[in-house]
Amino acid sequence: MxxxxxNPFKEPSINDPFAxxxxxxxxxxxxxxxxxxxxxxxxxxxxxxxxxxxxxxxPPIYGGLNSTQQPATLPTxxxxxxxxxxxxxxxxxxxxxxxxxxxxxxxxxxxxxxxxMTEEEMRSxxxxxxRNWPPLPxxxxxxxxxxxxxxxxxxxxxxxxxxxxxxxxMFHGCVLLxxxxxGFALLLKNGEFSTFGLGxxxxxxxxxxxxxxxxxxxxxxxxxDSSFNYMVFFFVFFFQLIVTAIQSIGIPGAGTCGIIxxxxxxxxxxxxxxxxxxxxxVAFCFGAAAGGDLLLLTKIHRMYxxxxxxxxxxxxxxxxxxxxxxxxxxxxxxxxxxxxANTANQHRY
Numbered sequence: 001m002x003x004x005x006x007n008p009f010k011e012p013s014i015n016d017p018f019a020x021x022x023x024x025x026x027x028x029x030x031x032x033x034x035x036x037x038x039x040x041x042x043x044x045x046x047x048x049x050x051x052x053x054x055x056x057x058x059p060p061i062y063g064g065l066n067s068t069q070q071p072a073t074l075p076t077x078x079x080x081x082x083x084x085x086x087x088x089x090x091x092x093x094x095x096x097x098x099x100x101x102x103x104x105x106x107x108x109x110x111x112x113x114x115x116x117m118t119e120e121e122m123r124s125x126x127x128x129x130x131r132n133w134p135p136l137p138x139x140x141x142x143x144x145x146x147x148x149x150x151x152x153x154x155x156x157x158x159x160x161x162x163x164x165x166x167x168x169x170m171f172h173g174c175v176l177l178x179x180x181x182x183g184f185a186l187l188l189k190n191g192e193f194s195t196f197g198l199g200x201x202x203x204x205x206x207x208x209x210x211x212x213x214x215x216x217x218x219x220x221x222x223x224x225d226s227s228f229n230y231m232v233f234f235f236v237f238f239f240q241l242i243v244t245a246i247q248s249i250g251i252p253g254a255g256t257c258g259i260i261x262x263x264x265x266x267x268x269x270x271x272x273x274x275x276x277x278x279x280x281x282v283a284f285c286f287g288a289a290a291g292g293d294l295l296l297l298t299k300i301h302r303m304y305x306x307x308x309x310x311x312x313x314x315x316x317x318x319x320x321x322x323x324x325x326x327x328x329x330x331x332x333x334x335x336x337x338x339x340x341a342n343t344a345n346q347h348r349y
Contacts, residue, residue, distance in 0.1 A: 148219070158222040161299065168292045169215045172244070175285045176203040179247075182257035182282045185275045189265060198255025214240060218300065227313035228321070230304050234297075241293040248286035250279070257282040 131144040154162050180203055183196030214236040221229035250258015262279035266272055 146216070153223050154219075155222070158303075161296075161303070162219060162222055165215060165218055165296055165300075168289070168296060169211055171292065172210060172289055173203075173207045175282070175289050176206060178282045178285055179203070179255075179257050182261075182275075182279050183255070185278055186257070186261070186265065189271055189275045194253055195255055195257065195261070199257075202255060210240060221309075225307065225309065226317060227309035227311070228317040230309050231311070231314045234301065234304075237293065237297055241290060241297060244286055244290040244293055248283050248290055250283055256286070258286060259283045 131147045133144050133146045133148040136142055136144060150159050150162050150166070176199070180196065180199040183192075183199040186192045187196045214233050217229040217232040217236070220226055221233060247254070247256040248258050250256055250261040252260060252264070257279040259280070262276050262283055265279060266276035
């Protein structure tokens with residue numbers, strides 16, 4: 001039976017070269033080359049033959065066999081954070097507005113910034129330091145009445161104008177003092193006491209009243225941008241200009257040493273020439289003061305026109321200030337109570 005095939009129904013193996021048992025053993029012992037479909041690039045090269053199929057039950061291991069599972073992260077940037085935005089100082093705002101981008105040196109910046117912050121705090125705060133004007137000694141029986149600091153309370157673009165106005169007020173006081181000296185010279189020359197007496201009265205009255213009536217309103221107008229103080233300054237300073245111009249003329253009996261008084265004194269004597277020249281110098285000073293008044297009046301009026309001040313704002317400020325005054329409120333309340341009491345008494349009788 002060994003000469004017959006095990007399966008008589010299969011195809012005959014005649015002319016089949018692979019039917020030889022030796023050839024089959026050789027083919028079985030040769031490793032079979034894997035195709036591209038069986039290649040796993042994520043598996044270890046040494047374990048290509050034993051690579052396992054990755055799935056839900058056997059997830060892939062990232063970074064090799066010895067690494068741990070970590071989520072992917074982006075590398076941090078080495079770029080530094082931008083510096084904080086600092087507030088601009090008032091001086092820097094002024095330089096920017098004037099088109100001056102040049103910044104101060106580094107060693108001066110802390111000092112300038114601290115000074116600018118101090119000025120802003122002083123302007124915005126309701127607190128005011130001790131009064132420092134007029135500058136009187138501590139042993140004096142009178143004390144200063146106002147606090148005045150142009151560099152702190154006035155904006156930088158108005159400080160020059162306020163200083164000029166302050167110097168003009170001091171010049172008016174010096175001219176009134178020269179007028180007293182000229183009146184005293186007239187008293188010695190001709191025995192005229194009226195010019196000397198009225199000159200002393202003008203010096204005592206006009207010097208403080210000019211400070212209160214036109215310099216302080218101008219100071220407050222530039223300090224607070226107050227329309228009401230602008231109106232007060234223009235009204236009083238215009239009359240100051242007219243009075244100074246009349247004083248330079250030197251009308252006899254008016255109490256001032258002007259051109260007419262100087263002409264009347266001139267004679268051929270040395271004393272007459274000296275007194276006449278002195279009175280002419282006083283008249284020239286009155287004229288120079290009137291010219292300064294005119295120049296500053298036009299300059300401040302031009303600055304007023306370019307600002308936000310107006311007559312309507314002046315009326316609103318006056319109404320708010322007048323009716324907000326505690327003394328005015330008390331007087332109004334007392335008046336209303338008195339009227340109510342009179343009405344009640346009339347109905348009673």
